[in-house]
Amino acid sequence: MMENSPIPIDLDHLRRSCGSCALHELCLPAGIGTDDLELLDATVHDKRALDRGKTLFRQGESFHALYVVRSGSLKSFVESAGGDLQVLGFHLPGEIVGIDGLTSDHHMCSAEALERTSICELPYAQLQHVTGAVPALHRQLMRVVSREMVAEHEHMVMMGRQQAQERLAIFLQGLAVRYARLSRDPATLTLPMSRYDIANYLGLVMETVSRLFSRMEAAGILSVNRKAVRILRPDLLAELCGQSGTPYADHAD
Known part of the structure; x- marks a missing residue:
């Protein structure tokens, strides 16, 4: 009797998957199952790196995705018609960028890499589908969004x-x-x-x-x-x- 051939393991996918990511505990709810992880992995459209000074999205661009910082850091800022810049925040690993686009379907600010930075892109239309199917993930997303809102409030208090x-x-x-x-x-x-x-x-x-x-x-x-x-x-x-x-x-x- 012949032994079953071993199933090949996609090591590249394993390294890129949410389940193997070092930020798992920050981004995902505790106890999320294998099936839900596979569903989320299929939603992550792109995992890519940005060199220092490169822009992730620009003020006024159409909103279509949220982004999770995997490593490195970003700054978000707005630019006036006269060219004056106002820095709005700095974003570290595990934090979500792009929430500003939820209100008007356009980004209200720009995001730029402060150093070599890797990000995960989550297309919002697909993310809505996944969070609808995985309630725990929806609650986690709301928790992260709430954390961003608290950070914005704290900045206003600090100012x-x-x-x-x-x-x-x-x-x-x-x-x-x-x-x-x-x-x-x-x-x-x-x-x-x-x-x-x-x-x-x-x-x-x-x-x-x-x-x-x-x-x-x-x-x-x-x-x-x-x-x-x-x-x-x-x-x-x-x-x-x-x-x-x-x-x-x-x-x-």
Whole structure:
């Protein structure tokens, strides 16, 4: 009796599938079954890389998909008719980009890679079908969308703070929380964005941001080496934010 021939394994697909992705726990609901994973894998239209400075989508373009950042980072921004830019946010692995297009079927902002970045494209029409068939995935998507809305609200609150140092402290602490969510060391930050982008996002001038980094380093709160920032005193950083304790402690390993 002849033995059955082994079924060939598509290793390339396995590496690209949602089930084998390192972001599985961030993007997908707990306990999602094999059949549902296969359905979702069939929905992911494209997994591709963007070089630094390349645009994922542009302000005014038609909306047709949501995007999950797999690695690297993006910034979103709007551009006025006069050419002035306003940075709206920075997006890390596990976060969804493109939600701005849900309201008008056109993107209200642009998204650009801050470094070499890989993304998963989820065509929205197909995604609606899958989330209708997998209620747990729909709830997860709503949770992620809600998180983006909360981040936008927090940014508005931060912009209402009059002290420039407080704005920068809240920004750094927010990054630490997001690092912890990714199981990264929340005290060791790598800032892929420029000082200009940070200043623009915080409503400050670049010289002020540079001066604030130096001041916080002199106070022993941070250690700064270009884009590498080490939080030495998270308690003092929290105090600058008007808080106590370290809000990312519960997320850290």
